[in-house]
Amino acid sequence: xxxxxxxxxxxxxxLPALVGALRAxxxxxxxAPPGTGKTTLAPLAVADEVAGRVxxxxxxxxxxxxxxxxxxxxxxxxxxxxxGYAVRGERRVGPTTRVEVVTTGLLLRRLHRDPELxxxxxxxxxxxxERQLDADLALAFAVEARGTLRPDLWLLAMSATPQAxxxxxxxxxxxxxxxxxxxxxxxxxxxxxxAPPPRPMAAPGAGRVDPALLDHVAATVxxxxxxxxxxxxxxxxxxxxxxAVAGRLADLRDRIALLPLHGRxxxxxxxxxxxxxxxxxxxxxxxxxxxxxxxxxVRVVVDAGLSRVARTDLARGLGALVxxxxxxxxxxxxxxxxxxxxxxxxxxxxxEATHARLAPHPEPEIATADLxxxxxxxxxxxxxxxxxxxxxxxxxxxxxxxxRETLTALGAVDADGRITARGRVIASVGAHPRLxxxxxxxxxxxxxxxxxxxxxxxAEETVAGPGDDLTAAWRRLRTNVxxxxxxxxxxxxxxxxxxxxxxxxxxxxxxxxxxARAGDGSSRAAAARGGRLPxxxxxxxxxxxxxxxxxxxxxxxGGSAYLMAGGTAAELAPGSGLAGSAxxxxxxxxxxxxxxxxxxxLAAPVDEATAREAGGSLLxxxxxxxxxxxxxxxxxxVRLGAVExxxxxxxxxxxxxxxxxxxxxxxxGGLGLLTWTPAATALRxxxxxxxxxxxxxxxxxGDAALLAEARxxxxxxxxxxxxxxxxxxxxxxxxxRRLLDWRQAARLDELAPERLAVPSGSRVRVxxxxxxxPVLAVKLQETFGWREAPRIADGRVPVLLxxxxxxxxxVAVTADLPSFWRSGYPQVRAELRGRYPRHPWPEDPTTAExxxxxxxxxx
Numbered sequence: 001x002x003x004x005x006x007x008x009x010x011x012x013x014x015l016p017a018l019v020g021a022l023r024a025x026x027x028x029x030x031x032a033p034p035g036t037g038k039t040t041l042a043p044l045a046v047a048d049e050v051a052g053r054v055x056x057x058x059x060x061x062x063x064x065x066x067x068x069x070x071x072x073x074x075x076x077x078x079x080x081x082x083x084g085y086a087v088r089g090e091r092r093v094g095p096t097t098r099v100e101v102v103t104t105g106l107l108l109r110r111l112h113r114d115p116e117l118x119x120x121x122x123x124x125x126x127x128x129x130e131r132q133l134d135a136d137l138a139l140a141f142a143v144e145a146r147g148t149l150r151p152d153l154w155l156l157a158m159s160a161t162p163q164a165x166x167x168x169x170x171x172x173x174x175x176x177x178x179x180x181x182x183x184x185x186x187x188x189x190x191x192x193x194x195a196p197p198p199r200p201m202a203a204p205g206a207g208r209v210d211p212a213l214l215d216h217v218a219a220t221v222x223x224x225x226x227x228x229x230x231x232x233x234x235x236x237x238x239x240x241x242x243x244a245v246a247g248r249l250a251d252l253r254d255r256i257a258l259l260p261l262h263g264r265x266x267x268x269x270x271x272x273x274x275x276x277x278x279x280x281x282x283x284x285x286x287x288x289x290x291x292x293x294x295x296x297x298v299r300v301v302v303d304a305g306l307s308r309v310a311r312t313d314l315a316r317g318l319g320a321l322v323x324x325x326x327x328x329x330x331x332x333x334x335x336x337x338x339x340x341x342x343x344x345x346x347x348x349x350x351x352e353a354t355h356a357r358l359a360p361h362p363e364p365e366i367a368t369a370d371l372x373x374x375x376x377x378x379x380x381x382x383x384x385x386x387x388x389x390x391x392x393x394x395x396x397x398x399x400x401x402x403x404r405e406t407l408t409a410l411g412a413v414d415a416d417g418r419i420t421a422r423g424r425v426i427a428s429v430g431a432h433p434r435l436x437x438x439x440x441x442x443x444x445x446x447x448x449x450x451x452x453x454x455x456x457x458x459a460e461e462t463v464a465g466p467g468d469d470l471t472a473a474w475r476r477l478r479t480n481v482x483x484x485x486x487x488x489x490x491x492x493x494x495x496x497x498x499x500x501x502x503x504x505x506x507x508x509x510x511x512x513x514x515x516a517r518a519g520d521g522s523s524r525a526a527a528a529r530g531g532r533l534p535x536x537x538x539x540x541x542x543x544x545x546x547x548x549x550x551x552x553x554x555x556x557x558g559g560s561a562y563l564m565a566g567g568t569a570a571e572l573a574p575g576s577g578l579a580g581s582a583x584x585x586x587x588x589x590x591x592x593x594x595x596x597x598x599x600x601x602l603a604a605p606v607d608e609a610t611a612r613e614a615g616g617s618l619l620x621x622x623x624x625x626x627x628x629x630x631x632x633x634x635x636x637x638v639r640l641g642a643v644e645x646x647x648x649x650x651x652x653x654x655x656x657x658x659x660x661x662x663x664x665x666x667x668x669g670g671l672g673l674l675t676w677t678p679a680a681t682a683l684r685x686x687x688x689x690x691x692x693x694x695x696x697x698x699x700x701x702g703d704a705a706l707l708a709e710a711r712x713x714x715x716x717x718x719x720x721x722x723x724x725x726x727x728x729x730x731x732x733x734x735x736x737r738r739l740l741d742w743r744q745a746a747r748l749d750e751l752a753p754e755r756l757a758v759p760s761g762s763r764v765r766v767x768x769x770x771x772x773x774p775v776l777a778v779k780l781q782e783t784f785g786w787r788e789a790p791r792i793a794d795g796r797v798p799v800l801l802x803x804x805x806x807x808x809x810x811v812a813v814t815a816d817l818p819s820f821w822r823s824g825y826p827q828v829r830a831e832l833r834g835r836y837p838r839h840p841w842p843e844d845p846t847t848a849e850x851x852x853x854x855x856x857x858x859x
Contacts (some may be wrong), residue, residue: 005074009037011183015045019214021179022122022154023049026146027171029839030158032183034333035340038158039067039126040074047098049325050154052121054099057107059132061087061286062263066274068101068540088430089491104134108141109430112380115145120155128167129159129329131364131392133374140389141381143171161361162508170390185761186341190301195220196351209241209306211324213349217304218248220347221282225256228345230299231281235334237306237323238262239462244285251281261295262287263462287330301338301346303331305354306772309363311371312399318568318591318598327362328355373432375403376412376419380427384417409617410437429499431459438546439573441586444536445545445613448500449493453477454542456492458587461602463489468576470587470604471539472488526786533610540585542605544614550586550601551611551618553643557582561597564589565641569597581605582800585614608645615640623650625657627665631724632658634768655719662721667707673727685768686752690744692771693793699739713738751793759785759850766792766799771813777802780811780828784848789817806854821845 010031021028032038039056047054058064068085075082084093085101088166093100102110104125110117117123123142128135136511139157146153157167157178158525161604164180171178176745197216217234223275224232236242246258261273261283273283283295287307313320326334331348340346348355374395378386381549384404386395407413410433412423416786419427429436442451456654457464457474463485464473480486531539545552549566560572560579569590572579584603591598612619618641625634634653638646666673676684684701691698699705710718715738717730737745752774755763760782774792791798803812803820814820825845833841 004076005041007041007074009035009041011036011038011041014181014183018042018156018181018374019049021046022046022156025173025179026153027153027155027156027173027178029164029168029178030156030183031164031180032158032160032161034336035188036183038160038183040070042156042158043099043101043124044071046122046156050121052119053097054122054124055107055110055120055574056099056100056101056102056126057135057138058123059104059135060288061103062261062551064101064103064323065126069274071099071101074592076159076396083643089488089495099284104138105430106134106842107138108134108377110136111141111145111734112377112427115141116149116195117145117153120153122156124156124158125441126158126552127160128157129161129163131362131366133365133371134370136364136366136392137374137377139167139170140386140391142389143390144381147173162335163361166392170392177360188341189333189338190343190344193345193347194355195347195349196354197349207471209237209304211244213304214244214250217349218245220302220349221245221249223253223356224300224345224463225252225280225282225348228259228300230342231283231295231297232300232302232304233295233298234282234284234304235282236286236304236791237308238286240323241304242286246284252282255279257281257838259283261288263288268613293496295337296341298337298340299342299344301334302343302347303334303346304350305331305350305361307817308713309368310365310370311368312593314557318589321590325350325354325358327359327807329504330359331358357740362540364393365397369399371395371399371403372406372434375400375417376407376423376433377419377425379407379413379419379423382417382419386411407433410434410586412437413497413785416535425501429496431455431496433460434546438542441545442542443500443789445541446533448497450538451542452496452500453489454539455546456496458543458546459496460492461489461588464602466602468601468602469574469578470543471536472577473602474535474539495829537607537610540583540604541589541614543604544586544606544611547586548615549641549793550589550720551606551615552584552586552600553608553611553640554556554580554582562586562600563643564598565615565640565643570600571597572603576600578603578605583608583611585611593831594700611640612645613858623653623657625650625653625661627661627668630665630669632665632722633662634658654700658722659719662718662723662727663710663725666710668716671703671706673724674732675728676731676732682754682768683736685771686748686754687739688766689752689771689774689797690748690793701736701739709739753792756790756792756799758782762852762854773800775800775802777804777810779804779806779808779852781806782850782852783817784840784842784845784850785816787846789815805832806839810821 018028018030030038030042043054043056058067064085064087068079068083072079072083074273078091080094081096082098083631084097086093086106087103088105112373125135125139128139137676143157146155157171157172159167168177187547200212201213208446211261221232221234232421234245238246242260242262246260248256252258257279259273259281262285273297281297304437305326306323308321308323310319335346338346365514378384383389384700402419404413409428411420412426412433413419425438425440426433429439435458437450439455453474457470457477463477464470465476465482465485467473476482477489550564552562552570555561555563558580562570562584564570564586568748570586578584583606584600586605588602589598589600604642610738620636621636623636634650636648636650687699687701691700714735717735721727740748750767753766755765756776757763759777762782764776764778767777776799778801783803789798789801798815800815801812801817804812805811812820812824831840838854840848840851
């Protein structure tokens with residue numbers, strides 16, 4: 001076949017060495033930069049050497065179709081003869097086909113169906129450096145199939161980047177790496193022009209790209225058209241940005257062909273961007289044009305420097321497309337598009353300094369993506385954790401744990417991660433496991449045709465069109481408003497319909513059922529009698545079967561804020577026609593980092609009955625006895641995940657549960673919920689003093705300790721409490737004494753007396769507010785005769801005397817009474833004896849008679 005192609009490309013000189021390596025070992029790695037012709041010529045060279053068919057796997061459908069057409073064109077024949085292709089929903093091959101270009105997803109299906117790949121002589125894995133999940137799996141499965149079943153199968157990995165050693169190690173057998181064959185880059189030089197925006201731009205992240213950057217990209221395209229000859233290829237992160245830049249260049253349409261190129265376009269529109277035109281072209285493309293595709297006539301590349309990648313929020317089960325700076329490796333590949341056919345130029349919309357800070361390579365998809373489908377592929381292959389497979393990188397444990405949890409909930413794997421019979425049926429559908437489950441279970445509920453139609457809309461998300469109303473999108477597709485989108489959708493519907501197990505009943509359409517809407521009570525009654533659900537409910541039911549954790553109820557009637565069953569808040573876009581729906585089945589939602597809620601992108605309105613049916617696995621009834629709102633609350637709650645459906649009082653809650661709730665309330669509300677009488681407060685202070693003075697064998701009566709030991713010291717009173725008011729009735733002073741052993745209880749009054757006798761005969765209360773310094777506030781005249789201040793706690797702690805005037809005002813504070821009598825008392829006596837003449841003020845208070853009374857008045 002190669003001899004039929006008179007095309008000299010840089011890869012051609014190394015093809016004999018490549019074929020020789022494959023002939024010698026059966027495996028090899030071909031490293032060939034973009035534009036060298038590896039995708040076009042290597043399959044033809046291999047086909048000349050093997051008896052069976054050559055399968056070449058491409059990560060993208062557009063690249064698979066384009067590669068097949070390119071090879072067939074070189075052979076001067078239509079696709080479907082010696083060169084064919086197969087993508088999801090479309091296959092063009094014939095009995096004479098020698099080279100078949102397939103997507104990596106289809107290669108996986110074939111490996112699962114029959115890992116021996118009968119009739120296949122070689123498998124070529126193209127663009128394996130892109131590290132998509134399907135590509136990683138296809139490589140790992142093909143290596144194992146070759147090693148165990150097909151030692152004669154040739155296996156070739158092709159990469160546009162020089163990181164060949166890791167692929168060589170994976171492909172090789174018996175400890176040897178696969179041979180690496182390298183092709184030289186295209187000979188045409190590419191000039192680099194740094195064209196940063198005039199002002200710094202905000203990092204886009206999950207939000208939209210700064211319109212000012214798109215203005216700058218459009219201006220750079222105009223500059224390139226003025227300064228350079230040839231067609232211009234513009235790299236943008238997504239279809240939205242392509243449309244925005246096309247709009248900014250609309251005035252050029254009379255002399256320039258503006259052509260979009262992205263995966264959401266129909267095949268005919270993609271082909272138009274890959275064919276020469278009768279006038280100069282500007283091709284606005286996403287990353288699909290980075291490799292494999294040849295866009296003829298391109299001499300100039302304008303690179304916005306952005307790429308769109310998927311990120312998964314494992315905690316919330318939500319995905320988001322995040323815009324990130326392009327890697328240096330991807331930027332190099334993009335620039336190479338300008339030098340495929342002649343010298344060219346690349347205008348990079350960033351600075352050289354920024355370029356130096358870019359990541360060297362793109363992040364592999366396995367590091368950031370939802371791994372549910374990946375985990376099912378591994379389970380279906382018989383290696384649930386992938387430990388024995390030739391995977392370039394191991395899957396992250398956290399993401400795999402979430403994926404297995406999802407698959408277990410779907411019934412696709414057992415507790416050990418092994419695939420179940422149901423899991424094999426799910427895997428055979430060829431869709432994400434959630435969508436496959438929705439198709440299989442939805443067929444019985446809404447009919448196989450309608451289930452396939454809704455799942456096809458979810459699988460081919462790009463056909464939904466504008467707006468967030470999934471049911472409206474479904475109706476638009478049915479009425480063929482957009483023929484291209486409808487054609488893609490119907491192809492997927494046919495594929496999904498054929499994937500249903502044999503014996504699935506046909507749809508049943510009773511008269512007059514189509515016009516019913518969600519919220520119409522009669523529709524639910526009709527459904528209960530066997531009638532057909534209206535479109536809204538049918539769509540919502542299928543969506544809910546796929547994503548039960550995204551069933552969402554409005555936070556308030558008529559609003560646009562929702563709570564999803566998974567616990568995540570969600571908001572409709574302003575002006576959404578879905579606002580006011582009591583319930584939604586959310587098909588697509590994303591949440592920007594740091595955002596308080598997710599944004600609903602696509603959903604269908606449902607009623608509560610449908611939500612219950614779709615989310616049956618999340619329905620649960622709980623009897624809750626807890627502390628809420630400052631008191632014990634006992635209720636029975638029916639929930640759909642995090643959404644409360646029913647809340648009714650619980651008549652006879654268990655005593656143990658009530659006691660636990662009261663204890664929780666005490667610990668949350670603090671000791672202030674108890675009634676602290678003066679006696680209780682004083683006893684607590686005395687105990688605190690004993691612990692400080694005598695050591696840790698005495699109980700800790702701090703707040704934290706008392707709350708931690710509440711069961712012990714509050715004892716039966718706490719066990720009998722049923723409400724907050726019962727806490728207030730507890731005799732706290734008596735309860736505190738439970739903290740003491742019998743010896744401590746017997747000596748408490750001795751060690752920390754409530755009152756002390758003073759020389760006058762009075763018994764004065766001791767204050768223990770400060771555990772370090774117990775206080776005795778006593779009138780000065782009552783202490784006459786004391787030579788030393790009293791001591792407590794077995795004589796360890798002196799009492800701090802607050803000596804009072806006859807009017808009860810402090811005149812001195814001392815724990816050293818002898819010093820006070822010598823130096824402080826004379827001054828006090830001099831100041832107060834005239835003010836209080838009826839009270840004694842002896843010169844020597846240590847020998848004077850103490851008294852608590854004043855002398856009688858003279859008549």
